[in-house]
Amino acid sequence: MSRNKSKIIHHLAKRTQVTRQRRQVLLLTILMLVFGVIVANHVKSIHAQTENSDLMSRYRQRQEQLDRYETQYERLLEEQQVLSNRKEDAIARLLEREGQSELLDELSRVRALAGFTAVTGPGVRVILNDKPDYDLFLDSPDSIVHDGDIHHVLDLLRSQGAAAFAVNGQRVVTATSIYCAGPTIICNRQRLTPPYIIEAIGNGEPMAALVLADPQLAIRQTIAISLVVEVEVLDQLTIPAFAEANKPDPYINLLEVVNR
Amino acid sequence: MKAKIARTTLLTVICVLLGILIALQMKNVNADQVTDANLEELQAKLIDYAAKNAELSDRNAELYQYISLLEDDQASGSVQIDSILREKERAAIFAGLRExxxxxxxxxxxxxxxxxxxxxxxxxxxxxxxxxxxxxxxxxxxxxxxxxxxxxxxxxxxxxxxxxxxxxxxxxxxxxxxxxxxxxxxxxxxxxxxxxxxxxxxxxxxxxxxxxxxxxxxxxxxxxxxxxxxxxxxxxxxx
The missing domain is CATH 3.30.70.1880 (Protein of unknown function DUF881)
Incomplete structure (x- = not known):
């Protein structure tokens, strides 16, 4: 009886060992298969990478160059701001010295009317954005913000008496041209990308109410299109001066004055 | 016993290699996302910025000259005031105040x-x-x-x-x-x-x-x- 039992135990132990060995061999086989697939894929991607490495290195070079240009642009803007302030001070001093304070007032007023000075006041901020996770191949072109959407919001704000506007920090002036250029929008010769932040000084509540109740914008927000429209009433906001106020000539070079 | 050690070592080595290869693979996948279209987009931005910087630089130089004229104590007052009047006139045309x-x-x-x-x-x-x-x-x-x-x-x-x-x-x-x-x-x-x-x-x-x-x-x-x-x-x- 005890001999039989020992035989059975021995048999079972042997079976367990064989099963474990088989399992290990199976695991090893699977691992080797995965290893093989990954190695093959890696070799393939190394080949592709060699082809792509030139593209990558050019991309890195351009990116570094762009970073330098962006830094230079920021520096030039700061310099322009400093020079503009210095010019304002110099004009004020000179006109005071020459006893022409009336001319100084006129100049300030005309510059304000032209949009050449930054202004503050209560108002509204409207944010327009493309459909979240917009896919060029799957989604309709209607699901991105177009120049018409920006014009429409500006028209709504104008009809509620807005006194000054900006789109992504670009002051909207009489000669402002807003139009689509591929997936971006050009405003005052600057390329803007979404989200488009439209700010306006004026009576915030009615402006916001009009935008929120607008049927055209409601259609643009339906599930099929899914444009994002956000509206915020602000107690105070600043609309910057027109960025090219110091040299507005490209915007008026076709205009011959008839009568002063 | 020896066979068992060999198997375990082999498994460990394969797992380590697999890990390294998967990491490399992920890196390549990220790198592969750079396409000709990305490069063209970047190129367009570069051209944009180069033009903007050149224009801004010219504008600052002109502004500097204008300030020099305004701050020049030796310059005639009428020349300086004429330049301010011209600036005011440009702003008035821009604002729509002129026919x-x-x-x-x-x-x-x-x-x-x-x-x-x-x-x-x-x-x-x-x-x-x-x-x-x-x-x-x-x-x-x-x-x-x-x-x-x-x-x-x-x-x-x-x-x-x-x-x-x-x-x-x-x-x-x-x-x-x-x-x-x-x-x-x-x-x-x-x-x-x-x-x-x-x-x-x-x-x-x-x-x-x-x-x-x-x-x-x-x-x-x-x-x-x-x-x-x-x-x-x-x-x-x-x-």
Whole structure:
């Protein structure tokens, strides 16, 4: 009886060992298969990478160059701001010295009317954005913000008496041209990308109410299109001066004055 | 026993190698995301920035010269004041405070008897003219500025606070670059067709004529016009 039992135990132990060995061999086989697939894929991607490495290195070079240009642009803007302030001070001093304070007032007023000075006041901020996770191949072109959407919001704000506007920090002036250029929008010769932040000084509540109740914008927000429209009433906001106020000539070079 | 150690070692080595290869693979996947399109997009940005920087640099240089003139104690007062007057005049032209003329485009909009012209049609043409780079625009005798509203109110369309009969015709005039006339006229004609064929305007009987004009005069807007809303604008003291 005890001999039989020992035989059975021995048999079972042997079976367990064989099963474990088989399992290990199976695991090893699977691992080797995965290893093989990954190695093959890696070799393939190394080949592709060699082809792509030139593209990558050019991309890195351009990116570094762009970073330098962006830094230079920021520096030039700061310099322009400093020079503009210095010019304002110099004009004020000179006109005071020459006893022409009336001319100084006129100049300030005309510059304000032209949009050449930054202004503050209560108002509204409207944010327009493309459909979240917009896919060029799957989604309709209607699901991105177009120049018409920006014009429409500006028209709504104008009809509620807005006194000054900006789109992504670009002051909207009489000669402002807003139009689509591929997936971006050009405003005052600057390329803007979404989200488009439209700010306006004026009576915030009615402006916001009009935008929120607008049927055209409601259609643009339906599930099929899914444009994002956000509206915020602000107690105070600043609309910057027109960025090219110091040299507005490209915007008026076709205009011959008839009568002063 | 030896066989077991060998198997375990082999398994460990394979797992480590697999890990390394998977990591490398992930890195390559990220690298592969750079495409020709990305590079072109970057290139376009570079060109944009290069142009902006060159322009800004020139503008700063001119500004510096202008400041030098203003700060020059030796310069004649009249020369300095003349330069300020020129600056003021440029700002006044830009703001729409001067009557101006040049070649341009005229758009005449009329509707069938009994129908009323919609404000949205006028706004559409004005926005398209702005997009085409018009430097001055008027509707009837109203000069349009950045804050000009064009809004229907009963039987009139309000422009700069003045009402114009919706049953009478509207003339939109703009000073545009004559070298771009061919493109501009073709573009505006497409807008005209879209208005005429718009189902919501069926029955209004829109008649829209678009003509290039050798000489267009655009009136000035008075400084006191409500369109400017200057009372709402407080200068930003932090500037």
């Amino acid at each position: 101006v003329r040049n070649a341009g485009i005229e758009i005449t909009v009329t509707v069938a008897e009994g129908a009323m012209i919609r404000d949205s049609v006028l706004r559409q043409f004005v926005n398209e003219l702005r997009a085409l780079g018009a430097q001055a625009i008027s509707i009837n005798s109203e000069r349009l500025v950045a804050t000009s509203e064009i809004r229907a109110s009963g039987s009139v369309i309000l422009i700069n606070g003045n009402g114009y009969n919706r049953q009478a015709g509207f003339q939109i005039r703009a000073i545009t670059d004559p070298t771009k006339d061919a493109f501009n006229l073709e573009y505006l004609d497409a807008v005209r067709k879209s208005v005429i064929h718009d189902p919501q305007f069926t029955g209004d009987g829109y008649q829209i004529q678009i003509s290039p004009m050798p000489d267009v005069t655009i009136p000035a807007l008075s400084e006191d016009s409500i369109a400017f809303k200057i009372d709402l604008l407080m200068p930003d003291n932090q500037e």
